Amino acid sequence: MMKNNILxxxxxxxxxxxxxxxxxxxxxxxxxxxxxxxxxxxxxxSTLVKILTGVYQPNEGLIFFNNQKISLLNPREAFTYGINxxxxxxxxxxxxxxxxxxxxxxxxxxxxxxxxxxxxNQDAKKYIDLxxxxxxxxxxxxxxxxxxxxxxxxxxxxxxxxxxxxxxEPTASISVKEAEDxxxxxxxxxxxxxxxxxxxxxxxxxxxxxxxxxxxxxxKNVKAAGINDVYVPIKDLTRDQLITMMVGRTKEFxxxxxxxxxxxxxxxxxxxxxxxxxxxxxxFKIYKGELLGWYGLVGAGRTEFARTLIGYDPPIEGEEFINxxxxxxxxxxxxxxxHKLYYLSENRKEEGLFLDHTIKVNISSSILNKIKxxxxxxxFKKEQEVANKFKExxxxxxxxINQVVNNLSGGNQQKVxxxxxxxxxxxxxxxxxxxVGIDIKTKAEIHRLMYNLTKEGKSIICITSxxxxxxxxxxxxxxxxxxxxxxxxxxxxxxxxxxxxIMKLIMD
Amino acid sequence: xxxxxxMVVFSIFVGYNSNTFFSVDNFIAVSRICSITVLVGLSQMVxxxxxxxxxxVGAIGGLGAVVCGALIKRTGIPWEFxxxxxxxxxxxxxxINGFIITKLGGTAEICWLTTLATMAIFTGxxxxxxxxxxxxxxxxxxxxxxxxxxxxxxSLMLVIMIIFAVIIWVLFKYTSLGRQILxxxxxxxxxxxxxxNVNKVLIFKHIISGVLAASAGILFSTRLxxxxxxxxxxxxxxxxxxxxIGGTRMEGGRVNVLGAVLGGVLLALVSNGVVHMRISIxxxxxxxxxIILLAVGLDRLRAIREENLERLxxxxx
Numbered sequence: 001m002m003k004n005n006i007l008x009x010x011x012x013x014x015x016x017x018x019x020x021x022x023x024x025x026x027x028x029x030x031x032x033x034x035x036x037x038x039x040x041x042x043x044x045x046s047t048l049v050k051i052l053t054g055v056y057q058p059n060e061g062l063i064f065f066n067n068q069k070i071s072l073l074n075p076r077e078a079f080t081y082g083i084n085x086x087x088x089x090x091x092x093x094x095x096x097x098x099x100x101x102x103x104x105x106x107x108x109x110x111x112x113x114x115x116x117x118x119x120x121n122q123d124a125k126k127y128i129d130l131x132x133x134x135x136x137x138x139x140x141x142x143x144x145x146x147x148x149x150x151x152x153x154x155x156x157x158x159x160x161x162x163x164x165x166x167x168x169e170p171t172a173s174i175s176v177k178e179a180e181d182x183x184x185x186x187x188x189x190x191x192x193x194x195x196x197x198x199x200x201x202x203x204x205x206x207x208x209x210x211x212x213x214x215x216x217x218x219x220k221n222v223k224a225a226g227i228n229d230v231y232v233p234i235k236d237l238t239r240d241q242l243i244t245m246m247v248g249r250t251k252e253f254x255x256x257x258x259x260x261x262x263x264x265x266x267x268x269x270x271x272x273x274x275x276x277x278x279x280x281x282x283x284f285k286i287y288k289g290e291l292l293g294w295y296g297l298v299g300a301g302r303t304e305f306a307r308t309l310i311g312y313d314p315p316i317e318g319e320e321f322i323n324x325x326x327x328x329x330x331x332x333x334x335x336x337x338x339h340k341l342y343y344l345s346e347n348r349k350e351e352g353l354f355l356d357h358t359i360k361v362n363i364s365s366s367i368l369n370k371i372k373x374x375x376x377x378x379x380f381k382k383e384q385e386v387a388n389k390f391k392e393x394x395x396x397x398x399x400x401i402n403q404v405v406n407n408l409s410g411g412n413q414q415k416v417x418x419x420x421x422x423x424x425x426x427x428x429x430x431x432x433x434x435x436v437g438i439d440i441k442t443k444a445e446i447h448r449l450m451y452n453l454t455k456e457g458k459s460i461i462c463i464t465s466x467x468x469x470x471x472x473x474x475x476x477x478x479x480x481x482x483x484x485x486x487x488x489x490x491x492x493x494x495x496x497x498x499x500x501x502i503m504k505l506i507m508d
Numbered sequence: 509x510x511x512x513x514x515m516v517v518f519s520i521f522v523g524y525n526s527n528t529f530f531s532v533d534n535f536i537a538v539s540r541i542c543s544i545t546v547l548v549g550l551s552q553m554v555x556x557x558x559x560x561x562x563x564x565v566g567a568i569g570g571l572g573a574v575v576c577g578a579l580i581k582r583t584g585i586p587w588e589f590x591x592x593x594x595x596x597x598x599x600x601x602x603x604i605n606g607f608i609i610t611k612l613g614g615t616a617e618i619c620w621l622t623t624l625a626t627m628a629i630f631t632g633x634x635x636x637x638x639x640x641x642x643x644x645x646x647x648x649x650x651x652x653x654x655x656x657x658x659x660x661x662x663s664l665m666l667v668i669m670i671i672f673a674v675i676i677w678v679l680f681k682y683t684s685l686g687r688q689i690l691x692x693x694x695x696x697x698x699x700x701x702x703x704x705n706v707n708k709v710l711i712f713k714h715i716i717s718g719v720l721a722a723s724a725g726i727l728f729s730t731r732l733x734x735x736x737x738x739x740x741x742x743x744x745x746x747x748x749x750x751x752x753i754g755g756t757r758m759e760g761g762r763v764n765v766l767g768a769v770l771g772g773v774l775l776a777l778v779s780n781g782v783v784h785m786r787i788s789i790x791x792x793x794x795x796x797x798x799i800i801l802l803a804v805g806l807d808r809l810r811a812i813r814e815e816n817l818e819r820l821x822x823x824x825x
Binding site: 353 | 690701762
């Protein structure tokens, strides 16, 4: 163990039902450095971050703070050690002023503290200046841009004597100028002795700001070639080396066969389509029986674009064609029933399922129109048949279709979601993040299912942030970045080549 | 189950302390009270099922009765027809509630805020129509509804309530609309993405709620033999209590029609029982409040325990 490590994690293992999110991971942090934590989506970064901040407890492994063994049982404890997470605006009270937000920890310490508005403003001013913000302490936070809110967060952390600041994708939704200012501020604060953990997808930033780097892949540490340590000084790495460390594959990689659809008919095409939530015009097409992958980082605008196509957020400009015919998109019901286009949300629990209801009721919820008679009475026999059919076909593991969905595992919940979509018998099926939080075995089953559906002539758009997944299953890959389509690749299903080509498009 | 047990225990307790509690007359009295508490409870339950609270249940009941009374006394149309129009006022009020709520965004918060406002508006109409003076001397047939007992035991009011309860039970158990209301209450976002017309569902559930409330108001006035504007004024408390005691989830998505009926009966027993025990009216309110707290408290505790279990599982596996 090194003497000057402010924080050290040893052999951390974290298991979720069916998934090993972290497998013997080491992580160490020296005082006064900027340490980048990088890895693909699903590599285990967020799990590690949550362990660092006390949200999750590891199943195995030790945590040292200034060489003292500690445990972080909840976020409050992490906070007392001076470990602070800077979220994007999430930790601020929007209706409070900047000063009130920055000093909230101080004046809320005791129930009986009285509030001296003047003093709060004065004290806050110090931290506002420190982070280089040019705003009045009395301004309301809700009036600020995302980038400025983030600086207020940093100021807030500094006011509570933060020793370690954790920035999770800090530049994801702020302007270029704001990002530059932020990096400058990080350098300044580092020189004053603050330690940073910097989680980012943007390699240029990592190279610009980080002193050292830890790379995670499939929940494990990745060592750089020739360096026998997981703690790697950034100057010893080239950009290509880092990309290889991130994407190099360790798990078994079995891709579906190579297919070409360019001579088939086009079932869905968008031409310069844009909407309120997806303001940048985008064009793409999908052929009959094709499995099209939409890749991009979280927040690249894929979900928003899908919601434009299905009429959740109808287009305001551009054209949408289904089977060669121009469609005036009005609402979800129209797209679902008339044009056989169905979207399955990435957010199973919040937008996909009725968790308190049974499997049967969930599956039939999209086809209530089809299983009722003229009086509006439901045909229970038909409902039962449909549910049982999908239980068999999708192999939903449950003693009964009358089981409440909340009691199922993530994988089985996802199967119920899929069944709910399939019950509508869509011709074009948009599936958003089909395998997030799902064990490997079910993941493979879902991949196979999607493939079989395309064999039956259905077209599938699979939105995923999992590089390996997309190269395994997609026939073509459309790459999104910052609300735009950056490019389109024919997937050769050769991992090394494809992963680099996709990364290049994203890093550009 | 707990409701039934409380009912039995409470009845035995009161019966032990009073020699008039277990009598045919008192059975009829309780069944008349409970026909109102149950209808009002169901009216609230329908709105709860789809996510939201209807603060204007009592005001709709009042307005329905007032319009019915005014039509009979001032225009002289047949009372049967006036009742139908009174119930139609429930449809109208519900449609107004539903329409405003959907226009303002359709969330549960919008729902109770809107109905809070319309409560005042509907009550205002009632006062305006009656000039705060009751309508007396209703037609014989009208009073007959509230007074008649089938075989001398079963109050007609009770029978009417049971018919409504069965209809609501069928609605949630067998119909597409009922299922859609529960879906919207269970997860509004998922309902939208499932192609359910959420606005339509919200308007319909308020119309059903309005019909139940107006019917309760009219039924109450047939028993009273008069119509005045303060019918429904004190309904708010038990409109929440009956469904909550019966296991309906306040956030929506889950109802228990039989439970709400039993909840309404329990409330009726309590208000009747305390009279038999010659306890002050203050205690009645006090006990009703306590019952709601208990019902809600137990429901919350269950939810919290489930959540904690889930958290525990997540962190230890």
